[in-house]
Amino acid sequence: MTTTTNLECNFTLSVRDIPNEIFEKVISYLNVEDRKIASLVCRQWSLFAFSRKALADVLLEINCAQHSAKDYWVVLEKSSRNYRNLVLNFADDDDGCLLEILGKFQHSLKRVSIEQDQDARLLHTEISSDYFVQMMERFRNLKNFEVKTVFEILDNEEKRLPTLPFLETICFYTHGLEKEWFNWFTIAPNIKCIGVPLEDGKSGFPKIINDCRQQILHLSIDARFVERDQLEFCNEKFPRLQKLRLLYPISLPASIETIRNFIGNCSLLTEISLFSNVIHSDTLETIANHCSQLQIVNFDANEISPTAFAIISKLPKLCQLILHKMTVDSAMITAAGCFSMLHQFTCLSIRINVPDAFFEQLRKKMPKLVTLELLDRFRFGINNFNQTGVVQAICNNIHSLERLALVDWAILDTSIFGSLHKLNLITDLRLKCIGLNADKTIPPCPTLKRLILDIDSLKPTDTIPPISRPPIADVICKSFPNITTLELRKTFLDRTKISEQEVKSLRSLMPRCTVYRKTRLKMADKDYTALL
Template sequence: MPTSIEDLPEEMLLKIFSHLELDDRKTAGTVCRRWSTLALRCTDLQLEVDFRGPDGEDVYHRVLLASSRPYKHLVFYFGYDYAKCELLLHILARFASTVDTLKLLPNNFVPVEIEFLAKIVALCPNLKRLHVDACTFQNQSDVEVKIPPMNHLSDLYLENNLLDLREFDFRDVTPNITGLHLQIGYYSQRPQQFLQHIGPRLKELEVWFLTEDHFPSVCGMNFPLLEKVNFYCVDSSFDDCHTIEQLARFFQQCSKLKEATLRCNVNELVLGSMSQLCANLQSLCLSIEELSEECFLYLSELRSLKRLRIEDARIHAPDPNFCRPFKKLVMLTLYSVQIDDPSKFNRFACISFPVLATLELLHVCCGMNQATMFKFHSIICSSLLYLERLVLHESEKFLDLDLFFYFATLTKLRELRLKFRGLTDYICPYDTNLVFVRNLILDVVLINDACLLKLLELLPEVKRLQLSSVNGCSADGIRAARERLPLCDISVKRRVRIEERLS
């Protein structure tokens, strides 16, 4: 008897399903009972429950309470109607035996009784990740509320006053945290005390500094195991020598650091310290006013760097021979940047990023007109011959489809993600199409049926088209597109989400 896919063990089927998009998993789940169980059992699937709308309660009573899927990741949205919290507990109890990730996302500054959090923790004794956002916790009863120990909790996200409450000490109920995300504000010292207590065992740290005064003290704490750090500090500057010294000391103790996000206006001296002390750094996100030639020189000394994101910067690209090539850099993201000399940057990128596979250009054309933006995109994209994934976001501008003809040299390109205000349907009479592109994600406000069909003429081998638009194509246009490419999976993005991939 020949071997079929039904002979594969569950572990192998789960591995296969984990590579599929959510809609494809749901389709696979209709094949048979076995596939229905396995296709949606993957650990990166999360259930989103939204109580903020008028119709949500009946839907969740009818659908979720009857569900047999063992969800591990739950997200609850709720507003000011505190009565909905009881329904939330009812639904949570339905999945409590399997849940290990829980996110509570209310409207901003919703008052929440601390007893409500205690009930949630009691329902989920195996909780590993807890995300509590924008709650104002309070205790209006005379009874002392105790939070049960969360011995399995490894990741904690707090954006509220929970650590400021004196009714209990969070250090006593979270003995095994290795990942912490929190705010440090103006008044209380308790978040800093909590951070200092658990710092020696943290592997991941994310801090929003509501005032930069606390920044040096946090940098002076002990984090010997830290692998990932995110610092957010609004309107900070590093002109103070003491602050720079503290930050250098912080990097000196973080020999295991692999990922860093510094949205705190770093400068050349900080990058110089990182280049000497962070030999294992693989991913870096920087918010910086001026990205000078010296900055590129320091960045090129990070020999393990694979992913680089630059935000809110004016970029002065160096000559290609000024610094070493970024031999391991596979992903580059430019967000809200201004490039002083696009042609020079293009020459630099072509030589200095020899293995770049993903390029994301997100609002990089600040101060440029439409023609200059078009020229910049076309030149830089056509120069990166190893590019596999290209993301272009210019939500206030129109995309001229002539730009696609400049992609013809990118024979390794497999995915395009485009977000523009609209598409212009004029196409030059070139005999060119991008037979190598397989995935197209198109997010536009203005697009018509004729423009969509002309776009598909350029992409005859595309296998997946995800379309999201406000004033978009008609049903007849979508139907014509599917007839034009019968082997292409064409979908219109849903506006209402219940299940999505874990973020």
């Protein structure tokens, strides 16, 4: 005897039933404009669109070079949002409204960056010592303080400055805050990270570094405008230093020797970035022999020793290597040992000679490589990825790749990705270029899960003679049938008449795929890290 029981469950789900942590994760993908729109839907959406966690990624920008501080105060006076990050462009604060704004958010502010308006490059910010003290009193909870503009204290009257117990990072790209009565070690007793420029004609460290050198973990020195070979600061020792960024145009042998000795005394380094005209083999040997804890190496040079790979392959813990502005070939890799731990390789604006041979050696010498990022050296369609055969060489040789990012100043042809399916472990692909000529389909790449198209537009439709192309939705659907995340530039496709139809088609053809549209930074040399 069999008994059949039919159970019927009648219930409905709504957005309100989504767990809070999932909702906050969804909100994190939206830019500020979209968050504002979402916050108007209902009280729940408003709370999560600008919750404390969500505000970790939001910048409050106050530009007093364009609007008065009073205008901002009228808007922000009744705000209930706990802003954590502030970018401040200010020329004056006659009414004290800026101090009112800083006072309102002083309990939540964690990062403040004082900058200059892009349209007022000669802007010179001058304040009194009294005003500076009042401003610092509102920074008591700061963890990160940056000054990226000409910022001067008008008088030299000695004042008692408040203590900033939580401040860990200070970056000064100006010399206005180097007063005799500023004892930064007393002001910020827990400082760990310092970034400073060096003044022309001076050989000593800024006072803030001398005061804090015993506890500094991260030091960044920008000396690109210093008169060459007058740096004799490297005699100081930093017993706890873990990260070093040194931008300095080395030329004389004496300077090279001084910097070598400095690096040789930093045995705890886990990350080093050198930006110089030439990086000599002696400097590389010092790094390899004395900095065995290094995990990240970043070289930006017009010329580097041919033995560079052979030397730095001695680093047992190296996991990320970044190269800028140099020419590399297969012979440099052939002579190197095995990079046993290296999993991420980034090439920014470098020339790769004989790509097939180069990437074949890369496969042999970097067996754990899973992330490859390339920014093409040549601009505006001159000898770019379309012509060099780099993409084909990657697909033929580096089958272990899981993440690939390609940045080019050109309109790329989809035909160069004809062998992408050979990367049978790839899950993430990022393309950043001026345009995409999608006149051909790509053989299916079933392993790809995440695709980022940071592209200005498709190839213009007014090309003479006219070029017909399949809809971008069809190209993506057929080439990447299993993607679950697709990210498009916010303005992508907007130059075509069928832009929204394309996005709608994508969503209908790939119902399991989440489609995002984000605002991206413009291409610029200074944005290397942002590009990738």
